[in-house]
Amino acid sequence: MQKTNHGGGSPFLRGTTGNQVLVLVDGIRLNNSTFRFGPNQYLNTIDAFSVGSIEVAKGKGSVQYGSDAIGGVIQVLTKEPAFVLGKPQWHGSGLVRYMTGDMDKTVRAEGTYAAEKFAFSTGVTIRKFGDIIGGDTTGKQTPSGYDEQAFDGKLKWKLAENTQLTAAHQSVFQHHVPVFHKVVLENYAVNEMDPQQRSLSYLKVNNVNSNSAIARSIEATLSYQYMAEGRNSRKNNSTILRKEKDVIRTLGASLDMNSVFSKVWTANAGIEFYHDNVNSTRSDIDITNNSSSAKRGLYPDDSRYSSLSVYSLHHLRTGKFRFEAGLRYNSFSIHIKDTTLGEVHLKPSALVGEASVLYSIKANHHIYVSFNNSYRAPNIDDMGTLGIVDFRYEVPAYDLKPEKSLNYEAGYKYSGQKLSLSAALYYMDLSNIIARVKRDGQVINGYPVYEKENIEEAYVKGTEIEARWMPAGGFSFYGAVSYTFGQNLTRKEPMRRIPPLKRSVFYNL
Numbered sequence: 121m122q123k124t125n126h127g128g129g130s131p132f133l134r135g136t137t138g139n140q141v142l143v144l145v146d147g148i149r150l151n152n153s154t155f156r157f158g159p160n161q162y163l164n165t166i167d168a169f170s171v172g173s174i175e176v177a178k179g180k181g182s183v184q185y186g187s188d189a190i191g192g193v194i195q196v197l198t199k200e201p202a203f204v205l206g207k208p209q210w211h212g213s214g215l216v217r218y219m220t221g222d223m224d225k226t227v228r229a230e231g232t233y234a235a236e237k238f239a240f241s242t243g244v245t246i247r248k249f250g251d252i253i254g255g256d257t258t259g260k261q262t263p264s265g266y267d268e269q270a271f272d273g274k275l276k277w278k279l280a281e282n283t284q285l286t287a288a289h290q291s292v293f294q295h296h297v298p299v300f301h302k303v304v305l306e307n308y309a310v311n312e313m314d315p316q317q318r319s320l321s322y323l324k325v326n327n328v329n330s331n332s333a334i335a336r337s338i339e340a341t342l343s344y345q346y347m348a349e350g351r352n353s354r355k356n357n358s359t360i361l362r363k364e365k366d367v368i369r370t371l372g373a374s375l376d377m378n379s380v381f382s383k384v385w386t387a388n389a390g391i392e393f394y395h396d397n398v399n400s401t402r403s404d405i406d407i408t409n410n411s412s413s414a415k416r417g418l419y420p421d422d423s424r425y426s427s428l429s430v431y432s433l434h435h436l437r438t439g440k441f442r443f444e445a446g447l448r449y450n451s452f453s454i455h456i457k458d459t460t461l462g463e464v465h466l467k468p469s470a471l472v473g474e475a476s477v478l479y480s481i482k483a484n485h486h487i488y489v490s491f492n493n494s495y496r497a498p499n500i501d502d503m504g505t506l507g508i509v510d511f512r513y514e515v516p517a518y519d520l521k522p523e524k525s526l527n528y529e530a531g532y533k534y535s536g537q538k539l540s541l542s543a544a545l546y547y548m549d550l551s552n553i554i555a556r557v558k559r560d561g562q563v564i565n566g567y568p569v570y571e572k573e574n575i576e577e578a579y580v581k582g583t584e585i586e587a588r589w590m591p592a593g594g595f596s597f598y599g600a601v602s603y604t605f606g607q608n609l610t611r612k613e614p615m616r617r618i619p620p621l622k623r624s625v626f627y628n629l
């Protein structure tokens with residue numbers, strides 16, 4: 121996890137981050153068409169106190185979940201209310217936390233109701249983060265603190281013995297989140313995100329039919345996600361305050377089905393649709409007289425981005441072998457209408473697959489090999505960005521194709537009563553990488569001009585070892601070592617942002 125600023129937090133999987141790692145919330149895509157390359161802050165728009173568990177799939181996931189899963193998939197599962205037999209039950213809990221130096225003040229309140237056919241949970245979080253106090257000679261990093269409020273609610277209703285409805289809403293609102301490194305390194309008097317906001321509402325209906333082989337279980341989901349990012353910036357000795365705001369409204373629908381064809385053959389398949397509408401605005405305000413002028417936003421206003429995909433993934437168990445194979449086809453429709461670009465309408469597509477074999481040497485001991493290919497379709501951020509990004513001035517590009525990766529992995533797993541071990545070797549071949557290309561001699565507002573192209577190839581390889589030991593008495597110990605190496609073949613240099621050798625040890629009492 122990399123925190124470029126206090127309000128950030130970007131996960132890394134096998135040397136990738138940003139729009140090359142797919143994040144899901146309760147099975148619904150957090151990633152949208154404005155996710156950018158490199159570290160971003162969007163995982164931080166999930167309230168940590170609403171999370172029940174997190175699942176991570178490294179180096180795979182495009183067949184099951186779609187675009188952006190080049191490095192893997194992170195599935196964030198929020199807390200679930202539970203049904204109870206007999207008398208209905210009410211429960212409540214609260215938390216108050218204070219960190220010295222005013223670095224964190226948090227209040228959290230939760231409530232649950234449970235009955236035989238109805239269950240409900242809700243929570244409210246209020247947080248105030250002060251400026252970070254660094255170690256050694258770093259001192260206080262001013263400005264870096266911000267405020268946050270969050271709400272979550274989820275209800276479950278048994279419509280019938282085998283049919284369940286889930287309705288949920290979650291929202292996070294952050295105010296005045298400073299981008300500390302820009303203030304320090306790029307001569308800004310003000311550089312902040314205000315607001316940083318996300319809300320997600322969804323309905324799910326799940327049905328289990330033990331008499332059906334093809335439709336053993338079916339889950340239908342409808343979702344609506346709203347993301348808003350405001351950016352305020354003003355250089356030192358400047359009277360112009362730039363106020364930008366991007367709003368992304370995402371409608372989603374999916375249908376997933378699990379099948380049990382025999383004792384040895386199971387499958388899951390589905391269809392999925394997402395549609396983004398992107399609104400982007402900018403106004404420059406003269407703080408001496410409060411006059412303002414409207415400008416083009418970071419993205420073309422009223423851009424639209426749609427994704428439709430179907431997939432099928434099959435699992436076969438025979439003797440000591442387990443086989444898995446699947447395919448996904450994904451088509452996209454990207455519509456941009458802009459005074460700078462003109463009107464652009466692209467329809468890229470991708471077909472990806474995966475296959476793996478696991479062999480049980482003996483009880484609890486397994487070896488496996490796997491192959492899969494992943495992809496990341498070009499999005500609105502790739503095609504329509506106009507403005508300052510990471511010490512550069514970026515101009516739009518529209519002739520882009522999906523990024524692709526081929527992933528090879530071999531490993532060993534042991535799962536015992538008290539001890540579990542895993543070791544993996546992997547190699548990831550990346551092609552069609554979308555990268556910024558400098559336009560020689562072009563400078564805007566003192567920044568060199570760049571445009572994105574499918575121009576680079578690279579590879580990432582590494583090894584991962586994990587162990588967990590759970591002796592008697594409730595103790596548990598966990599240790600992990602991972603090594604990652606990445607090489608940009610086009611530039612003939614090491615890949616950016618490859619993490620160093622990582623070692624970690626944890627224990628729970």
